[in-house]
Amino acid sequence: MKKILAILLALCMMMAFAACGANTDETTEATTTAPTVDATFGLEDTLPPDASTLADEVEVMTYEEYAAAELEAAVVVEAYVQATQSWWEDKITVYAQDADGAYFIYEMACSEEDAAKLTAGTKIRVTGYKGEWAGEVEIMDATFEFVDGADTFVAEALDVTDLLGTDDLIKHQNKLVSFKGLTIKKIEYKNGEPGDDIYVTVAKGEDEYSFCVERYLTDPDTDVYKAVGELKEGDVVDITGFLYWYEGVNTHITAVAAAE
């Protein structure tokens, strides 16, 4: 009898733990303390309804064909990852480039596991739609796949100092570029203190331009974030970054050094 009781109690304990682990329909939110239910709402908003089928309908484009495509057109390109912003809710924003041009791929659908593999030089095939947000031409609603057995390519920064202020600069949009001998006019944290983006106003001659340290690309722990934060008005610097656009040139700075 005692043995039976002990066994019954042990079984009860096991069943009790099992019951706690598996919510039944009738309990819903009532039996948990952490708000796990609603926290996931909306997080699957990564894929447009038909993006995944585009790869079958559109052939891989050259950069020239991509550049010529209309806004909202379906596009498929192959390019090499140069950098990524932080992975977030199954999405990642990618700076990609090939020998002919560069692409900004905004919030591309991507698992966290795949995001870790998007290292500089990795070749990917991207399927999405061409868009333009505040002057920045980008691929949106994109999916991607790794190009198996592909070579790698890491871009050298293109010196575009002489193009600042000209209509030709935008032709290099999204490429890794460098500027020599820019004068710092203002350093301003987006929130007034370190942590968020840094707005950097630079001058070349009489003209001023707005650059940015994008915290999702180079967070406050990075050398460039710290280095830019220490710059003072009047410093003359060389800047490297991705030629992003926001209502005009708005380079996302990846490196800064005192002018040579």
Place this chain on the structure above:
Amino acid sequence: MKQKLLALLLVLAVLWGLTGCHGAQKTEAFAVPESFDTARQYEITFWAKNDTNITQVNIYKQAIEDFQALYPNITVNLRLYTDYGKIYNDVITNIATGTTPNVCITYPDHIATYMTGENTVVPLDGLFAHEKYGLGGSEVLFDGPTQDEIIPQFLSECVLNGQHYAIPYMRSTEACYVNKTFVEKLGYTLPETLTWDFVWEVSQAAMEKDENGNYLVNGQKVLIPFIYKSTDNMMIQMLRQQNAGYASQNGEIQIFNDTTKEILLDVRNGAATGAFNTFKSIGYPANFLNAGQCIFAVDSTAGATWMGSDAPLVDIAEENLVQFETAVMTVPQYNTDNPQMISQGPSLCVFNKEDPQEVLASWLFAQYMITNDVQIAYSQTEGYVPVTSKAQNTPQYQDYLSRGGEDNDFYYDIKLQATGLLLDNVDNTFVTPVFNGSASLRDAAGQMIEDVRKATRRGETVDDAYMQKLFSDVTSLYRLDQVGGSGGLTGKASLGALPTASKVLLWSLAGIWMLMGVYAAATFVRRKKEKNQNTY
């Protein structure tokens, strides 16, 4: 004896296990302490949102400094955000680890989700009414508003389930910033109240180009006559204005209806010609408006300082600014006799902690944020309205309202017109029902407009079949079939009823205890009999 001990230990283990399953991270419900212990030091965190506006940041910092001067034993650590969604996500993450902030800027939709954690957010009614530390309380060290001095409409927006879980901090609504010059150039006259028909018609009329591909109205290659910043709000207001379903108070999803389809067909028609676009797809409406590339720009009244040819805040190059007359109007309406517009803006909620004294310190700080100095200063940074009559009625604020247009900075005319728009329409504002999942429904409402616009531009056929699929996709994407109704925010006992399996197990345990009792009694009787027999 060993076996009895084992059985007892097992029973205790079972009970402990069950207890652990139900509320391992539970914090006791907050009870207002008798008094605030000023001999102790408190460190509280405040997560605040600003509109990428350094003046607002500085007002937060000044408020903290002033508060700390009054309460030297309370240190407030400020964490800044520029996005409500980021605060929401961070709070969700931190509820699970028990590391929520003490006070944070929030929307009631978000609080409904926070409240799925037991005792996570402090109900404020007890604090409001507290004689010493409540609104206007005798022991409060600053001149705060009484409950009656908070605008009732705004305060009622903070009620969830019959209790206040927040206090309003600032209020705004949406406005349509109109390039009146272009409207008149197109041969139209602005009506007293803007209607949807008028906006769609003028927008389509503006799409005419010359032989070089330039739009006639602005002479440029770019023109998007109608741009909406928040498509969530767009859908919500369009439905409300037509008395169409969105969601019931208890969270029943009603948005998938014929009126929604008609709205989406209007969106399709606007998108097809390029006359309509959204912030998510092309950028800030203000930038297009100020460049003479937009005629109707709908954005928050809290974005008014970015609107117009002379706006104090501008993101586009000076050479791209175009001179025009700006009209600040209510969002387009279906029924001009009964205008309806959304009430929005930040509120403040207080998170529960193990230490009631820490919660009380947090409440005092939250309350300080609705004192006159903070309210007036912050509201003047944008087209916000103070949430208390105490602040609104001060000579200082009334003077401010009367000086619109004196300069293009502090007294910027468009900002003050936007403020006046809300002050004149408080009775015409509304909020959407709040329940666990209402934030998802809001996202879904906007997503449908975004999807229809994209689909139209991408050559898809947007018809009834498309709508049916869209409804289905959005339901699935945002899990709308799992929210609302009885699963919504009920406010009943937070743990609710035990699952059937647990009930069965507890009854089993009770049964086993009875069996053990019977067995022990039988053994006792048997041994006593044996003892008696041996004695005889």
